[in-house]
Amino acid sequence: MSIPALLEWIESTDLSTAIREGALPYPIIGGIHLLGIALFGGMVLMTDLRLLGWAMGRRAVRDIVQQFRAWKRAGFVVVVASGLLLAWAEPLKLYRSPAFWVKMALLALVGVHALVFRVRVYGDTARLDVAETVEGKLAASISLLLWAGLVVSGRLIAYDS
């Protein structure tokens, strides 16, 4: 089965049609996606600002990273679940949208970022509280750039027609 044929099948499912053609489901799921971004992005932003030493400097990096982690994960689950539903509603449109592919590429880079920095930065925050490290600041800077790019490219999907 070719990819366009698979995507056409997805669009023919009841769930896809209901989200796409109903008056309320799409904006409601889109709103939940936005709120998830607010939660997840907010936690990422605060973690990165702390790693850079630009915010909450009187609190240990360890406390910030560990205490925001649960909320960060909850936000991530909300963003991914609502994003999958939105994608299920119009996969063909996304397949043909350059902005969508930019967004997916950035998302893959977020995965690479996690693989590279997870152990040495986010998993070893006690070390960061002894002394700020270049690695920590690098991880935070790249993370901020990636998330800004994700939001912008996501927003631009609506303008690819």
Next chain:
Amino acid sequence: MLITGPLMFSADAVAYHNNPSFQFKMTVLFVALLYHFTIHRKVARSAVPPLAAKLAGGLSLVLWTAVVAGGRMIAFV
């Protein structure tokens, strides 16, 4: 947001003005800001009982969620 919002509004002011979701968003935004700079700020800066703090925080979340929801609906009404 104080800059980008008015810029987007200025691009299509009449349509925004007549849009029910936009009117809803602006109404809730006004209430949310008013609340934020009065009751919410007072509670956040004082040692109030946990229940009062939770109520104040919960109401704040409800208001800002409504602002986001109203904003998202603008494109769909």
